Amino acid sequence: MITLSAEQCRIIGVMLEKETTTPEQYPMSLNGITTACNQKSNREPVMSLSESDVQNTIDELSKMNQLMIDHKASGRVSKYYHYFCDTEFGNLKFSSQQRAIICVLLLRGPQTPGELRTRTNRLADFSDVREVETALEQLQNLNGQTLVKKLEREPGKRESRYVHLFSDIDESYSVDSSATQTVTEPSVSNSQLAHRVTELEQQIASLTEQVACLTELLED
Numbered sequence: 001m002i003t004l005s006a007e008q009c010r011i012i013g014v015m016l017e018k019e020t021t022t023p024e025q026y027p028m029s030l031n032g033i034t035t036a037c038n039q040k041s042n043r044e045p046v047m048s049l050s051e052s053d054v055q056n057t058i059d060e061l062s063k064m065n066q067l068m069i070d071h072k073a074s075g076r077v078s079k080y081y082h083y084f085c086d087t088e089f090g091n092l093k094f095s096s097q098q099r100a101i102i103c104v105l106l107l108r109g110p111q112t113p114g115e116l117r118t119r120t121n122r123l124a125d126f127s128d129v130r131e132v133e134t135a136l137e138q139l140q141n142l143n144g145q146t147l148v149k150k151l152e153r154e155p156g157k158r159e160s161r162y163v164h165l166f167s168d169i170d171e172s173y174s175v176d177s178s179a180t181q182t183v184t185e186p187s188v189s190n191s192q193l194a195h196r197v198t199e200l201e202q203q204i205a206s207l208t209e210q211v212a213c214l215t216e217l218l219e220d
Contacts, residue, residue: 001145002064004166007057010037010047012066012166013106015082016099021122027070027079030055042119044108065089091143097135100124102147105164110151112159136162 004012014036019026028036034054040046049057058080061067066084073079085092085099094102100123101116108119113132126132139148146165153160 001147002066002166003168005057005060006167007037007047007049007053008061008066009106009164009167010043010049011054011057011061012082012084013103015067015080016084016103017107017123019082020100020103027073027081029077029079030058031077033058033080042107093143095135095138096124097126097131098139098142101132101135101139101162102164105148105162106166110161110163112157112161114159116162 011033014033015026015028018028018032018036025032030051034049034051037043037049037054038047058067061082062069067080067082070079070081083090085094085102097120100120103123104111104116104119111119113129113136116136117126117129117132120126120132126135136148136150140146140150148162148164151161151163
């Protein structure tokens with residue numbers, strides 16, 4: 001199975017997405033790929049790649065036979081299409097549901113089944129989360145290949161996240177910043193809360209004393 005860099009994952013994910021959602025814009029130009037890679041929505045993390053960065057990555061993917069230039073395209077601008085999956089030349093064959101999941105994992109990193117169901121809505125139809133889980137199970141053993149991995153559930157979370165295996169796994173995914181925040185933030189907020197409660201108790205005591213004084217004055 002191929003191993004992709006973060007930039008290569010982003011470009012492949014972009015091409016899978018646009019091929020499905022905006023087929024009239026596929027194959028894609030360098031400018032179109034760059035714009036889609038740097039989208040601020042539906043991308044995690046948000047990237048800021050130059051056209052030069054993207055062109056270098058396209059050239060890398062072309063050498064890996066994952067992208068090809070469309071020689072049939074008219075005009076001066078080169079257009080590219082992917083060979084990543086569902087082509088006569090590759091061995092990766094996905095159902096629409098499996099393809100949608102891989103696309104979102106490439107674009108957004110680790111996701112829970114619930115997140116995948118929501119975020120694949122323009123790419124494939126899932127009637128419920130169980131269908132997502134079934135597709136994920138299939139991708140864990142698809143024609144003898146393990147394409148996704150289930151991560152350990154983060155503290156305080158109901159669902160485990162899944163990550164694609166087309167790039168080197170960063171085991172810190174299971175204890176990343178979001179997980180760390182889940183553990184550390186409550187202790188900080190509890191400390192702040194205790195301080196706030198102490199302040200409020202002091203204010204109440206002071207107000208109570210003032211009311212008592214006012215009451216004595218009125219009775220006099």
